Amino acid sequence: MEIQEIKVKDCIAFKDNPFKIRETLDMELLVESIAENGVLIPIVVRKAKSNQYEVISGQRRIYACQKAGIESIPAIVEELSRDESIIMLVDANLHREGLLPSEKGFAYKMKLDALKHQGKASAQLGPKMTSVQYIANSSSDSKTQVQRYIRLTHxxxxxxxxxxxxxxxxxxxxxxxxxxxxxxxxxxxxxxxxxxxxxxxxxxxxxxxxxxxxxxxxxxxxxxKETKGNQIEYLKVPTERIRNYFKPNTTYRQMEDVILKALSFYTHYKAKHRDDKDSR
Structure with a gap:
């Protein structure tokens, strides 16, 4: 397995890659780590047209290099078909924490289509093993859950x-x-x-x-318009009033978690300030 240095500018995104790059704390830490130590784990690419490389595994490292001003990156150049590349790409990313349902849905769908093109599941595991079950066996989701995620693509x-x-x-x-x-x-x-x-x-x-x-x-x-049996009252705050306090692409659920933590911290701070004042 030969590792070679390639130019970051020559790396292009894999077509229809379902996994998004988000400006999160993890990404900030990755940028800092690469800026200080370089890329320690080689990315995996395949040759594309015009002397470019299509990134199969490592798009976050490529993005971090661009942010950190790193011009070259260690890479393993594989000779893979598109279907083989899709399977590798999906398997390399499904273990990541915090994946969105849409990312899982389109990833499973891409892998399912690739397996069907190859006839891989039936060839390796026999006629009773469906492609969806084959995918489930190599993931943390059950067959039913994989099917549910794939339905989201509709x-x-x-x-x-x-x-x-x-x-x-x-x-x-x-x-x-x-x-x-x-x-x-x-x-x-x-x-x-x-x-x-x-x-x-x-x-x-x-x-x-x-x-x-x-x-x-x-x-x-x-x-x-029917009231749901478990309907809960909500405090509604226009998104534009709080969006500036969050990074781009922060979901509503993530905003809610941060706001609740901030309120907890504020309540604790007020109580401590009051106790300190009463003790004087």
Missing amino acids: LIKPLLDMVDEGRIALTPAVEVSYLTKEEQYDLVDAIAREEHTPSLSQAMRLKALSKDGILDYQAIYEII
Whole structure:
């Protein structure tokens, strides 16, 4: 296995890579580490056109090098087909913490398609082993969970964003994924009007009506405006009022966690300040 130095500027992103690069604390630490110590683990690439290299494993290290001003990086250049590259890319990234549901969905879908192209699952494990089960065996998710994530790829982007933000849970999202694109856009509009998302039972009803061909906007709106059994009151703060306090691409769920921690710290600080004042 030969390791060679290649130019960072010659590295290009793998086409349709489902894994996103986010400006997180982990990324800041990676940039600092690479700036001080260089890249310790070689990336994996394959030759592309015009003397460029398509990155299979290591896109975060490439990004960190660009941020740190590093011009070259150690790499292993593999001769792989696109299907082989997809399988390697997915397997190299699925272990990462904090993956979004959409990232898992498109990653599993890409790997599933690649396996089907190769006929790999059936060739290695026999006719009773499906490609989805083959994927599940090499991941931390069950076969059912893998299928659920793959169903997310049928959602339109506004709904998929709500799943990533934690506003729609996985199982209701799976049910909603069976709606037509037009019905999904109507659902987005109804959610915006009522400011809450469907529960699992509501999503199942939407799916059933869609299957029967009788789901129109009015039906969608009537279901969404119902009060859910576990409806919770929310304090609503316009995103633009707090967005400047967070890094780009921070999800609503992450914002909520930070705000709650900040409030806890503030309450503790006030209590300590009051106790110090009373003791004087």
